[in-house]
Amino acid sequence: MWMLPGQNQSWVSEFILLGFSSDPTTNRILFFVFLPIYLSSVLGNGLIITLICVDTHLHTPMYFFLCVLSLLDTCYITTTMPQMLVHLLAHSQTISFAGCWLQMYVFGALGLTECTFFVVMAYDRYVAICYPLRYTAILSWGLCSRLAAGTWVVGFIFSLMHTFFTMWLPYCGPNKVNHYFCEGPSVRSLACMDTHLIEMVDLVMSVFMVVVPISLIVASYIRIVLAILKIKSTQARCKAFSTCASHLTVVILFYVPATYIYMRPNSSYSPERDKQISLFYNVFTALLNPVVYSLRNKDIKRAFLKVMGHGRVDW
Template identity: 85%
Template sequence: MYKCDSIPGPTMWMLPLQNQSWVSEFVLLGFSSDPISNRILFIAFLLLYLSSVLGNGLIIILICLDKHLHTPMYFFLCILSLLDMCYVTTTVPQMLVHILAHSKTISFAGCWLQMYIFGALGLTECIFFVVMAYDRYVAICYPLRYTVILSRGLCMRLVAGTWACGFLFSLIHTFFTMRLPYCGPNVINHYFCEGPSVRSLACMDTHLIEVVDLVISVFMVSAPLFLILASYICITLAILKIKSIQARCKAFSTCASHLTVVTFFYAPATYIYMRPNSSYSPERDKQISLFYNVFTALLNPIVYSLRNKDIKSAFLKVMGHSRRVA
């Protein structure tokens, strides 16, 4: 069932016994072992993946081509779409290969890399939602100074800062998880190398690592969520002061898309990463992880394109220009 390479005990971090072995690869079970079910799942996830990549890619292209969309809000939306494309690509292509392949193994190094990149992009997106909430706060509370406050330089620094924080904190989380001794079963009941799923296979008490993960989650999940809520409280108070009902509706509409995406991302992610290993349920966690991994990446282009007149207008311009050229 598992493949291990024996190595000297003293080289292993926090390993109590000398004659232990180190797992060199993991087996990802995925969702089903039934061939018919796997074919259906392959088609479904392939369509979801292609839709996510094409939808987010289209938003990036439209924002880059249309000069009217060269504002801080659409710059941040472009970065969010790029994040989602990378995020879903970290897990779904490999899952599609494993669905059809007889071998479902992933090397230890490959698992480490997938966990790190997935965590880095996820944490980056957590922080980036705060940046987008701040953008809405400035746009509604200080509309006349919007482009002055959110200058090009500040926008670039905010984006660079979120990416740097995400990749740094993910490195801490991944380092502690993958340095645990994995000396027994190597079958991961998941479709990718997610931290809690991998950690459950460690052959030692993981309480200390859970505490480290909880601290990271508080700073990187709870703190951003609190800042988002604080921003929207200020936004709501500012909107309520607007006398025109039509203006109020327009202001609320600009925030609705962001709040919808934040809810679908934060709710399942908070459940997965802010609870102890004792409540770990493989089948339930696999299904819940789909929401903040696959469905959120698909939801973003749908929500922002269907509810946004500027995106629709840019799309019609591009299509009209393409027809004239043809």
């Protein structure tokens, strides 16, 4: 704690992240559970990035967007997991006020970027299926770069607003955050003032950054489904559906838990349940995304075998 000059009120200078358990034995077990998950996520996403960069056959808009998604997932999980792993073994689980602010900002920025980036990937599938002959002409490298960069800009700008409203609140009492990282609602619950107005602003931002992207994704897939149903060949129709299945899977894995956390009523707030649910959109999506895309994608498998020295592989 530190004292504000000229006042008798103490202010929080650091927070304590309670994590999942206070029992050292349980924490050691969790460490050996989460460490392989984190390493697998980083290696899996790093492998996809490497394959797409080195294999010229994968230099298409779809794989460019997949490469950006893998980079996002790697950064996203790295924002929280290394610190959580250290806290599982350390005697102290403290984080400075500035460190908490920074973690909350970067985590929110990457999460919001991923929200909007899924819309870009849906647009990519829409163009590929509805306008296959004009696919590369519509999605030029210039447009792809601007779309990708735009999602990052939107994410970091809106996250700055969200973080500012939360960290601007006075924190003068308890400093124990019932979470494994500085998550907005968990930190805000420690504020020494009524946060109703801030929560309303946060809800409006959440609606804009969650409902709008979901609506655009649904609209894209309605057009995609209608276009696929017009295809006469059953084999071509199945192939078209298959190209969308991976994207739909990762969208569901990310949006369902994130929507519950940030758009549910405050009365249903449950710290223990929220910590578990946040693992899905923060940890497990980063782990499963490379698996989902690689298992269903022959081009990724072919590129991997080429890198491993198997030469040309016919499927």
